Amino acid sequence: MKTTKSLKARGEQLSDTMVQLRVLNGKEIMEEQFPLFADKLKNIQLFPLQPTGIDIFQVNVGKMCNQVCAHCHVDAGPDRKEIMTKASLERCLEILSKTDIKTVDITGGAPEMNPHFRWFVEECSKLGKKIIDRCNLTIILANPKYHDLPEFFAKHQVEVVSSLPYYSEKRTDSQRGEGVFEKSIKALQMLNAVGYGQEGTGLTLNLVYNPSGAFLPPGQSSLEADFKRQLKRKYEIEFNSLFAITNLPISRFLDYLIQSGNYEVYMEKLVNAFNPVAAQNVMCRNTISVSWDGYLYDCDFNQMLELKVASPKVQHIDDFDIEALNKRSIVLNQHCYGCTAGAGSSCGGETV
Amino acid sequence: MNTYYNPEDLKKFGKIGELGANELAQKFFAYYGEVFKEGALSEREKSLIALAVAHAVQCPYCIDAYAVDSLEKGADEDMIAEAIHVSVAIRGGASLVHGVQAMNKVKDITM
Numbered sequence: 368m369k370t371t372k373s374l375k376a377r378g379e380q381l382s383d384t385m386v387q388l389r390v391l392n393g394k395e396i397m398e399e400q401f402p403l404f405a406d407k408l409k410n411i412q413l414f415p416l417q418p419t420g421i422d423i424f425q426v427n428v429g430k431m432c433n434q435v436c437a438h439c440h441v442d443a444g445p446d447r448k449e450i451m452t453k454a455s456l457e458r459c460l461e462i463l464s465k466t467d468i469k470t471v472d473i474t475g476g477a478p479e480m481n482p483h484f485r486w487f488v489e490e491c492s493k494l495g496k497k498i499i500d501r502c503n504l505t506i507i508l509a510n511p512k513y514h515d516l517p518e519f520f521a522k523h524q525v526e527v528v529s530s531l532p533y534y535s536e537k538r539t540d541s542q543r544g545e546g547v548f549e550k551s552i553k554a555l556q557m558l559n560a561v562g563y564g565q566e567g568t569g570l571t572l573n574l575v576y577n578p579s580g581a582f583l584p585p586g587q588s589s590l591e592a593d594f595k596r597q598l599k600r601k602y603e604i605e606f607n608s609l610f611a612i613t614n615l616p617i618s619r620f621l622d623y624l625i626q627s628g629n630y631e632v633y634m635e636k637l638v639n640a641f642n643p644v645a646a647q648n649v650m651c652r653n654t655i656s657v658s659w660d661g662y663l664y665d666c667d668f669n670q671m672l673e674l675k676v677a678s679p680k681v682q683h684i685d686d687f688d689i690e691a692l693n694k695r696s697i698v699l700n701q702h703c704y705g706c707t708a709g710a711g712s713s714c715g716g717e718t719v
Numbered sequence: 720m721n722t723y724y725n726p727e728d729l730k731k732f733g734k735i736g737e738l739g740a741n742e743l744a745q746k747f748f749a750y751y752g753e754v755f756k757e758g759a760l761s762e763r764e765k766s767l768i769a770l771a772v773a774h775a776v777q778c779p780y781c782i783d784a785y786a787v788d789s790l791e792k793g794a795d796e797d798m799i800a801e802a803i804h805v806s807v808a809i810r811g812g813a814s815l816v817h818g819v820q821a822m823n824k825v826k827d828i829t830m
């Protein structure tokens with residue numbers, strides 16, 4: 368039976384990030400220990416890993432979501448009430464206005480469920496920032512108040528990035544919940560109808576593939592061609608690019624790996640697929656991730672493991688200092704193997 | 720429990736040259752790698768063919784390896800099932816087509 372509650376609401380041991388980190392290091396639940404990720408970087412003279420700058424300001428505006436996806440690294444769901452306040456969003460805008468960070472990447476949960484979401488997008492738009500919304504698609508149909516999101520996104524030239532694990536119902540629903548595929552298709556058609564994914568409109572619609580299980584993603588370009596052909600043929604849907612993303616072994620996906628007996632094999636696969644070129648290009652080198660309560664992290668995954676930036680005096684938006692942050696060393700742990708396997712993985716897909 | 724097939728043995732496949740004739744093993748693996756590269760056929764098509772052949776030759780190592788590889792080349796459950804049915808159809812058909820030989824013989828010796 369598919370779960371309808373987060374790990375946290377179920378009171379699961381793995382909702383504790385310390386437990387997750389202990390599992391990843393072979394000290395709790397699982398005994399298998401893998402080579403330290405930091406040592407892999409030392410071997411290629413990439414340790415300590417340092418930023419190249421901050422190009423992307425990724426804001427997690429809350430963990431509330433209308434879906435409970437089986438692999439969610441945020442452990443998001445309807446039962447999660449953590450939501451970024453307007454005061455924190457104002458502080459983010461202040462940072463954005465005072466820096467030349469070009470891109471605001473809004474994520475969640477379902478970011479649109481934050482009551483200040485539209486205001487925040489409008490303000491980012493006024494600042495002339497490139498805006499990305501990580502939209503789960505079904506939110507557009509979840510309530511009449513969200514039905515006009517496609518028009519709203521278009522008005523502010525928001526780049527929409529949406530998960531669609533496969534172009535079939537079975538694979539999508541097994542990961543994201545019953546009925547999600549059908550609603551996602553309708554939402555994609557609504558986005559297409561206002562110009563998203565259509566040539567010449569400048570409205571970008573990108574899809575995200577991530578494996579529905581304990582295996583690595585296929586090559587991004589060949590899969591993109593398949594998605595384009597199949598979605599066009601079956602549903603008249605068009606989109607711009609497909610991002611192939613690897614599932615990182617944390618939160619609900621870690622729970623799945625352990626419960627299904629796939630943890631060791633999956634970790635071994637990630638470790639064996641370590642790619643030095645992908646390591647050079649990891650997204651944490653040009654991104655800063657902000658949590659719903661204003662803390663700063665190297666990436667959304669570190670955020671979900673509560674591994675704050677290693678910059679003791681600058682760990683919160685209230686103390687934001689871009690120069691200090693650019694001098695930090697990025698916090699590493701065993702989950703980082705997920706971003707360096709094969710062709711690499713980031714919020715923008717492959718990195719090699 | 721001792722068995723002839725042990726999933727852990729698949730990891731040793733690359734070291735088969737340690738048994739002897741290492742040069743032949745290395746040539747085999749170089750050839751093997753070339754075969755599965757994208758060519759006139761896509762990597763996914765090759766993986767699905769490998770999976771079908773694995774079922775025909777009933778190699779448990781190959782079935783495990785190419786079930787995973789097919790997924791990692793972007794195939795879904797329906798593609799995998801159809802590839803297996805191709806194998807089944809050819810194996811079944813290979814038996815049945817020999818029925819023609821039996822039919823011929825029966826016709827030869829009956830009134």
